[in-house]
Amino acid sequence: xxxxxxxxxxxxxxxxxxxxxxxxxxxxxxxxxxxxxxxxxxxxxxxxxxxxxxxxxxxxxxxxxxxxxxxxxxxxxxxxxxxxxxxxxxxxxxxxxxxxxxxxxxxxxxxxxxxxxxxxxxxxxxxxxx
Amino acid sequence: xxxxxxxxxxxxxxxxxxxxxxxxxxxxxxxxxxxxxxxxxxxxxxxxxxxxxxxxxxxxxxxxxxxxxxxxxxxxxxxxxxxxxxxxxxxxxxxxxxxxxxxxxxxxxxxxxxxxxxxxxxxxxxxxxxxxxxxxx
Numbered sequence: 001x002x003x004x005x006x007x008x009x010x011x012x013x014x015x016x017x018x019x020x021x022x023x024x025x026x027x028x029x030x031x032x033x034x035x036x037x038x039x040x041x042x043x044x045x046x047x048x049x050x051x052x053x054x055x056x057x058x059x060x061x062x063x064x065x066x067x068x069x070x071x072x073x074x075x076x077x078x079x080x081x082x083x084x085x086x087x088x089x090x091x092x093x094x095x096x097x098x099x100x101x102x103x104x105x106x107x108x109x110x111x112x113x114x115x116x117x118x119x120x121x122x123x124x125x126x127x128x129x130x
Numbered sequence: 131x132x133x134x135x136x137x138x139x140x141x142x143x144x145x146x147x148x149x150x151x152x153x154x155x156x157x158x159x160x161x162x163x164x165x166x167x168x169x170x171x172x173x174x175x176x177x178x179x180x181x182x183x184x185x186x187x188x189x190x191x192x193x194x195x196x197x198x199x200x201x202x203x204x205x206x207x208x209x210x211x212x213x214x215x216x217x218x219x220x221x222x223x224x225x226x227x228x229x230x231x232x233x234x235x236x237x238x239x240x241x242x243x244x245x246x247x248x249x250x251x252x253x254x255x256x257x258x259x260x261x262x263x264x265x266x267x
Contacts, residue, residue, distance in 0.1 A: 017157040019150040019184060019207040022196045031197055061157065063164040066213040070204050071157075 003037040007124040013047035013074070018061065021070045025130050026050065026077035033086065040087040040124070042117055048095045050074040051088060053106045075106060082108035091117055140223075141171035143258035148266035149180035150207065156184065159264050160214070167218050174223045176246070176254060182231045185211050185224065187238045208240050215242045225254070 008029050015025065026041075033039050043051055052075075059071035081088050089110045095101065102111040121127050144163060148155040163173045177184065189206035196202050205213075215222055225246045231237045239245070246254065255261045 014154050016151040017154050018160060018210055019156055021193060021204045022199065022202070023193065027196075027198070061161065063160060063210070063214050064167065064217045066210060066217055068205065068210065070202070 002035060004126065005038040005124045006032075006036050006126045006128055007040050007042060007121060008128050008130045009042045009044060010047040010050070010130050011045040013043075013045075013050055014072075017071050018068065020072055021068075022072070024072040024074070024077070026074060026081065028130060029086065030077065030080060030084075033084070038124075040089065040120075041081060042089045042091070042120075044091040044094050044114075044117075046094075046098070048090045048100070049098060051078045051090050051105045051109045052095075052100050053104060078106045078109065082106060089117060089120075137253070137257050140174045140258040141260065142166050142173045143255060143261040144173065144175045145178060145255075145261060145263045146175060146181045147178040148264055150184055152180075152266065155264060155266055156181070156207075160210075162262070163222065164214070167222055172221045173218075174225065174254075174258060176225045176227065176251070177230075177243075178227045179230050180234065182226050182234060182236045182239070184208065185226065185239045185243045186236055187240055212240055212242050227251075 010025050029039060029041050054075060057073070057075065059073040060067065060069045061071060078088055087110065088108070089112050090105055092111045092113050095111060105111060144159055146156070146159050150156050159175070163175060166173050184207040186208060189208040191206055191209045193204040193206050196204060211224055215224060224243045226239045226243045227248055228245050229248045231239065
């Protein structure tokens with residue numbers, strides 16, 4: 001395993017559903033993790049909502065008799081990242097702009113000011129705008 | 131008059147130029163199509179630009195293996211479109227733009243998709259009572 005440490009920054013969320021399913025941006029973080037020394041995730045812009053907790057979403061869509069239950073499930077992916085020890089950080093002003101606060105995010109997610117987030121970049125060998 | 135062709139009319143034409151994997155627009159277009167089909171109306175979808183990637187035979191029936199769920203089954207977009215067409219015989223149709231398909235090297239559509247030249251784009255619009263143009267290529 002490489003010692004390379006990466007901070008993944010996601011600004012743009014919801015890049016497809018029916019055609020994407022598990023293959024979303026967070027899967028990229030989860031799947032690359034084994035190759036890297038360390039990986040962390042920073043969510044900004046509308047992507048902060050990926051970490052907003054809820055328990056009503058079902059990854060299901062029905063087109064008449066054609067039922068799919070494999071749509072992207074970002075909250076579950078964020079919970080998996082936290083469980084696996086991947087730091088997940090959220091931009092506080094972007095979260096607030098969308099009407100949410102620190103109490104609304106998945107437990108374990110860090111809510112940080114924009115400048116604090118940027119100040120962490122030097123801790124990583126690479127900052128990837130995913 | 132002998133030889134006269136009466137063009138079939140459709141209730142709705144969805145022109146989809148938005149790309150898959152860009153945002154949730156493809157899902158929204160399919161949901162819109164289904165909701166109109168649920169009302170007993172007919173829908174035709176014209177795939178333009180990268181929307182032609184959705185129905186390539188090279189997808190197969192399932193997506194690539196999910197390394198975190200290797201036993202899971204994830205239907206490909208080709209499969210979803212084929213199943214939707216099969217579920218709505220004669221009331222739902224999918225057109226692939228020949229020029230956009232060729233431009234992207236994406237000419238291997240599933241059999242259920244009909245090729246149509248962009249030279250017939252306006253006549254296709256005229257064959258529908260309503261057209262919704264969903265852009266974003």
